[in-house]
Amino acid sequence: MLSSLSREIFDLYDSYKAEYITTCRFTQSEMLVWLDRFEERHIFEKSILGLSAEGREIALYKLGSGPVKVMLWTQMHGDEPTATMSLFDIFNFFSKKTEHIITTTILEKLTLLAIPMLNPDGAECFIRRNAQMIDLNRDALALVTPEARILKSACEKYRPDFGFNLHDQEPHYTVGTTRNITAVALLAPAIDESRSDNHVRLRAKKVASVLAQVLELFIPGKTAKWDDTFCPNAFGDNIQKWGTSTVLVESGGWRGDPEKFFIRKLNCVGLLAALYAIAADEYSNADTAIYDRIPVNMELGFDYIIRNAVLGTNAAADPVRVDIGVNTEKHINTSTGRLEEYAVIADVGDLSRFAALEKDVDAAGTELNLGSFELERSFAAEKILPLINRM
Ligand SMILES: [Zn+2]
Numbered sequence: 001m002l003s004s005l006s007r008e009i010f011d012l013y014d015s016y017k018a019e020y021i022t023t024c025r026f027t028q029s030e031m032l033v034w035l036d037r038f039e040e041r042h043i044f045e046k047s048i049l050g051l052s053a054e055g056r057e058i059a060l061y062k063l064g065s066g067p068v069k070v071m072l073w074t075q076m077h078g079d080e081p082t083a084t085m086s087l088f089d090i091f092n093f094f095s096k097k098t099e100h101i102i103t104t105t106i107l108e109k110l111t112l113l114a115i116p117m118l119n120p121d122g123a124e125c126f127i128r129r130n131a132q133m134i135d136l137n138r139d140a141l142a143l144v145t146p147e148a149r150i151l152k153s154a155c156e157k158y159r160p161d162f163g164f165n166l167h168d169q170e171p172h173y174t175v176g177t178t179r180n181i182t183a184v185a186l187l188a189p190a191i192d193e194s195r196s197d198n199h200v201r202l203r204a205k206k207v208a209s210v211l212a213q214v215l216e217l218f219i220p221g222k223t224a225k226w227d228d229t230f231c232p233n234a235f236g237d238n239i240q241k242w243g244t245s246t247v248l249v250e251s252g253g254w255r256g257d258p259e260k261f262f263i264r265k266l267n268c269v270g271l272l273a274a275l276y277a278i279a280a281d282e283y284s285n286a287d288t289a290i291y292d293r294i295p296v297n298m299e300l301g302f303d304y305i306i307r308n309a310v311l312g313t314n315a316a317a318d319p320v321r322v323d324i325g326v327n328t329e330k331h332i333n334t335s336t337g338r339l340e341e342y343a344v345i346a347d348v349g350d351l352s353r354f355a356a357l358e359k360d361v362d363a364a365g366t367e368l369n370l371g372s373f374e375l376e377r378s379f380a381a382e383k384i385l386p387l388i389n390r391m
Helices: 002-011 030-039 084-096 101-109 122-126 146-158 199-219 233-243 261-279 286-295 381-390
Strands: 045-051 057-063 067-074 112-116 160-169 186-187 223-227 245-251 302-311 321-330 338-350 354-364 379-380
Touching: 002 101, 002 199, 030 057, 030 084, 030 122, 045 146, 057 084, 057 146, 057 160, 067 084, 067 146, 067 261, 084 101, 084 160, 084 245, 084 261, 101 112, 101 261, 112 146, 112 261, 146 233, 160 199, 160 233, 160 261, 186 199, 186 261, 199 223, 199 233, 199 245, 199 261, 233 245, 245 261, 302 338, 302 381, 321 381, 338 381, 354 381, 379 381
Parallel strands: 067 112, 067 160, 160 245, 186 223, 302 354
Antiparallel strands: 045 057, 057 112, 186 245, 302 321, 321 338, 338 379
């Protein structure tokens, strides 16, 4: 049942996605315009939770009227917008597909408590931290930031049964040693140092197993899980400990998808399916061994890999046959104010265990002259990327 429904909403995606979201870089004021569209249609009830460090309103949107409470919060890190976009796709699904069994079951059995963009100040400049330079996801105990206090008090006020902690991860992780770039990573966070299971965490593992099974339909072998070392001051771990079955979902990388729209779609479909499984109580039969078997995220990826190149580093050393890992970074050029792309040679040597997000080329012994390069030095991307693209 769940797999056929998941396939159906995957195939229908273009008919309900929030088509007005056309870039993954947006601010809170842009997001508020999207929310206005729904307010006229009364699909949710809005309550202001408080103000960010710079005084932006952080609100919770309540949908449905069921007995089981599910809280979803996005963009605790300002530069991690994928799930915020997915949340709008989900709101759109409910508002366009009002008679669909997924909509009716979820809204009847669950009360959804959505907090889109918990860190609007960080989102304003597309940075991880809040305006006080604090990582909110390490502030679950100290609570020095207003945003962390807001999330904690929302948990205390609503006492949700389930929670979805929605993030983006660096797109260079791989699914274990499979040489597949991780598209989505999951975690049912630990509640203590010994990573023990109680019924709260076991329920989270069941939900994560459901999500993994759904994702497997569309992206076989591209789902990883995070190492579950207990992080004492992180929110996921603490919210799990406070009694809400919590799953961390990290949007990863996908080739040719810099705006992460495909990952956004996967997130939307996966979350709708997981919410339906909770609402219809299909999750409770899930086998946690599915979650246990997911390979752990490993940092074995680069944006580009040039394999088997012969590199002359300087006149005194012999040329060597190597693989070259290249990453790209975007910086604001302070004199022009424009966003520019740079390429960084991240590693040179035997990269046979590594995978490339964007392009993996075999130089087949071609001698490369990258000038007098050094590791981790930035090159304007126009110097290296055309070389890769010519191969
Ligand atoms: Zn994050």
